Amino acid sequence: MKVLAPATIANFGPGFDVFGLCLAKPVDVIVFKESDEVTLEVEGFDVPSDPEKNVASISALALLKMLNVEVGFNMKLKKRIRPKSGLGSSGASAIGGALAVANVLGVRDKNLIIKAALEGEKAASGSAHGDNVVPALFGGFTILKSLHYLEVFKLDVDFELVVVLPEVEVSTRKARSVLPRDIPLGDAVKNLALASALISALKEGDLETVGRLLDDYLVIPYRKPLIPWFDKVRKAALESGAYGVSLSGSGPAMFALGEDLRNIGKSMVEAFESEGIRAEYFITKVGGGAKCSGV
Ligand SMILES: Nc1ncnc2c1ncn2[C@@H]1O[C@H](COP(=O)(O)OP(=O)(O)OP(=O)(O)O)[C@@H](O)[C@H]1O
Numbered sequence: 001m002k003v004l005a006p007a008t009i010a011n012f013g014p015g016f017d018v019f020g021l022c023l024a025k026p027v028d029v030i031v032f033k034e035s036d037e038v039t040l041e042v043e044g045f046d047v048p049s050d051p052e053k054n055v056a057s058i059s060a061l062a063l064l065k066m067l068n069v070e071v072g073f074n075m076k077l078k079k080r081i082r083p084k085s086g087l088g089s090s091g092a093s094a095i096g097g098a099l100a101v102a103n104v105l106g107v108r109d110k111n112l113i114i115k116a117a118l119e120g121e122k123a124a125s126g127s128a129h130g131d132n133v134v135p136a137l138f139g140g141f142t143i144l145k146s147l148h149y150l151e152v153f154k155l156d157v158d159f160e161l162v163v164v165l166p167e168v169e170v171s172t173r174k175a176r177s178v179l180p181r182d183i184p185l186g187d188a189v190k191n192l193a194l195a196s197a198l199i200s201a202l203k204e205g206d207l208e209t210v211g212r213l214l215d216d217y218l219v220i221p222y223r224k225p226l227i228p229w230f231d232k233v234r235k236a237a238l239e240s241g242a243y244g245v246s247l248s249g250s251g252p253a254m255f256a257l258g259e260d261l262r263n264i265g266k267s268m269v270e271a272f273e274s275e276g277i278r279a280e281y282f283i284t285k286v287g288g289g290a291k292c293s294g295v
């Protein structure tokens with residue numbers, strides 16, 4: 001059977017570790033079948049081919065262990081989401097691996113699938129943050145109310161956006177290590193205001209207002225040393241007509257909302273190039289979540 005596991009934008013402005021948007025592309029593809037032993041083949045972007053080290057197989061093995069099922073499998077991973085991109089690359093593989101096992105065993109419990117996928121995320125970045133695996137599984141725009149007792153609020157939204165991917169890497173582990181333990185109360189209140197208003201605008205389908213609310217005081221200011229080009233690229237996007245811009249997850253990818261997404265994407269790529277960084281842009285839309293075919 002085959003699983004298509006989508007890229008995602010975590011945080012989505014003010015929603016650190018809570019908001020997530022599923023994208024229609026790119027996707028990781030996992031071809032999976034039961035077998036006598038556990039084998040893994042990888043093609044595409046360079047990720048470990050050792051089943052004990054690849055997030056997809058780690059999550060698959062974690063679900064088998066949770067279900068107390070002793071079975072082998074052959075997994076082929078077509079790695080199409082660039083690792084350390086900010087597009088939820090490890091989160092997609094984690095959901096793909098867990099969902100492949102769940103599908104073969106007829107498991108529908110999303111709590112279990114997410115728990116297994118978090119084992120993969122923890123192996124990748126040292127932290128079990130759910131705002132990539134949850135939108136990758138549920139699709140749409142997700143608000144992660146709680147993780148360990150899974151409670152998700154999903155908004156079925158439909159819009160296009162532009163994503164810009166520079167040829168640099170930002171590891172999630174590093175990006176989380178620079179965050180403070182405590183933040184000023186005023187900043188917490190500002191983010192609460194932005195996040196609440198953003199959800200209201202999203203439910204109204206008011207993308208211009210959503211764009212205006214894509215700000216963050218909790219993490220982006222502390223991550224600036226890892227993304228020194230952020231302000232310049234954001235300014236270029238706004239000057240080319242973007243409603244709003246932010247970092248995708250912990251970066252380096254960025255995304256923008258607006259009318260002329262091609263022009264916005266080109267302006268952002270030019271801004272990266274003025275910093276000596278090659279970049280590419282692509283236009284995509286909100287995705288419907290991971291898909292399984294064939295059993
Ligand atoms: N299937 C996989 N997909 C992606 N990363 C993997 C996979 N298996 C193992 N890894 C490793 O996990 C680490 C992923 O690091 P990190 O979490 O920073 O990236 P990411 O999830 O790809 O990033 P992002 O969420 O920013 O897209 C890398 O060292 C990568 O080699």
Ligand SMILES: N[C@@H](CCO)C(=O)O
Binds near residue numbers: 010016086088132219
């Ligand atoms: N919420 C996570 C997303 C990582 O992709 C972070 O910002 O660290």
